[in-house]
Amino acid sequence: MAAFATALVNPCNYIGGISFNPDNDIQDLTGKTILITGGNAGLGKETTLQLAKHNPEKIFLCARTESKAQDAIQSIQAAISTKVDITWIPLDLTSRVSIQKATESFHAQSQRLDILILNAGIMATPPGETDLGHEIQLGTNHTGHFLLTKLLLPTLLKTAEEPNSDVRVVSLASVGHNLAPSFSTFLDQEKLKKVNTNARYGASKAANILFAAELSRRYPSITSVSVHPGIILTDLYNSIGQRTPFFSVTSKPMLLFGSSIPQGAYNSLWAAAGAKKEDIVNGAYYVPVGNWKRDNKYASSADMGKQLWDWTEMELAKANL
Ligand SMILES: NC(=O)c1ccc[n+]([C@@H]2O[C@H](COP(=O)([O-])OP(=O)(O)OC[C@H]3O[C@@H](n4cnc5c(N)ncnc54)[C@H](OP(=O)(O)O)[C@@H]3O)[C@@H](O)[C@H]2O)c1
Numbered sequence: 001m002a003a004f005a006t007a008l009v010n011p012c013n014y015i016g017g018i019s020f021n022p023d024n025d026i027q028d029l030t031g032k033t034i035l036i037t038g039g040n041a042g043l044g045k046e047t048t049l050q051l052a053k054h055n056p057e058k059i060f061l062c063a064r065t066e067s068k069a070q071d072a073i074q075s076i077q078a079a080i081s082t083k084v085d086i087t088w089i090p091l092d093l094t095s096r097v098s099i100q101k102a103t104e105s106f107h108a109q110s111q112r113l114d115i116l117i118l119n120a121g122i123m124a125t126p127p128g129e130t131d132l133g134h135e136i137q138l139g140t141n142h143t144g145h146f147l148l149t150k151l152l153l154p155t156l157l158k159t160a161e162e163p164n165s166d167v168r169v170v171s172l173a174s175v176g177h178n179l180a181p182s183f184s185t186f187l188d189q190e191k192l193k194k195v196n197t198n199a200r201y202g203a204s205k206a207a208n209i210l211f212a213a214e215l216s217r218r219y220p221s222i223t224s225v226s227v228h229p230g231i232i233l234t235d236l237y238n239s240i241g242q243r244t245p246f247f248s249v250t251s252k253p254m255l256l257f258g259s260s261i262p263q264g265a266y267n268s269l270w271a272a273a274g275a276k277k278e279d280i281v282n283g284a285y286y287v288p289v290g291n292w293k294r295d296n297k298y299a300s301s302a303d304m305g306k307q308l309w310d311w312t313e314m315e316l317a318k319a320n321l
Contacts, residue, residue: 038120
């Protein structure tokens with residue numbers, strides 16, 4: 001907890017980055033296909049809106065509730081001057097069947113994938129598990145995204161073979177990784193389910209950093225990084241408010257002094273489409289904006305990255321995935 005509190009107030013996690021303006025600093029996305037998870041709300045919706053302004057070929061907006069997805073698509077389209085093809089793909093990251101169907105739907109509609117943004121997430125939720133039996137936060141934030149990426153990988157790699165390609169995978173992590181329990185606890189779901197909810201969130205966000213770094217080691221033709229977006233008051237904090245009503249009247253208003261939702265999307269946008277390919281360090285973990293945390297123990301440990309990857313593959317194999 002002390003490490004988290006230190007990270008939260010550490011100005012290095014908020015300043016020292018580059019200045020970024022999505023209107024001017026995002027590249028022209030003509031011909032590019034984008035898929036984003038959790039695109040219906042918070043940072044994911046804002047990220048989709050800003051990317052949509054730069055002429056992508058197609059955006060697949062993944063969300064678990066149709067009405068929320070369609071509302072988001074309508075409001076994004078109403079906010080931009082040009083018509084952009086944004087298609088909802090149903091996706092519930094706690095369900096392997098839903099993830100499989102989402103990728104089938106994607107493959108029926110697209111032959112290429114240039115930008116994959118693994119944005120969806122839950123935080124500090126009550127105990128629960130996914131249909132694979134994984135702790136609910138690690139299972140949603142890490143395992144669900146791992147399976148999604150695994151099923152999209154052939155398309156990502158094929159796109160990366162094209163001349164002048166620039167394929168990117170951006171994983172939304174958090175300074176909350178400082179709350180994670182020991183690494184061995186990540187790989188023991190029964191043990192993980194017994195630690196407190198903040199530590200479980202920490203494990204899931206540490207796993208996002210480990211996954212992004214390991215993906216870059218295994219598939220260097222893809223640029224894969226993890227980003228902390230800042231502290232932004234979104235629906236992510238609802239479960240804390242529900243669990244601790246006191247939070248709503250004390251800490252929650254304080255979050256209003258964090259970044260705005262538009263600013264909270266900057267680091268994802270920079271990593272996905274702002275930074276030039278040669279200016280981004282493959283496998284790195286960045287705090288806002290584009291500020292490389294080269295000493296991050298999860299991004300730099302090839303050993304932990306390999307262990308988490310192999311463990312996740314084994315867990316999926318148990319379910320014939
Ligand atoms: N906000 C912050 O201060 C902060 C700080 C550090 C890191 N982050 C990270 O940033 C990312 C985006 O968070 P946010 O602040 O934008 O939160 P948010 O507003 O709560 O959005 C989260 C998104 O994830 C989706 N989602 C949740 N569970 C899902 C599931 N099982 N299957 C598919 N989609 C699911 C939500 O869908 P529904 O609308 O259907 O629930 C929503 O679209 C998260 O990964 C979070 O960990 C945020």
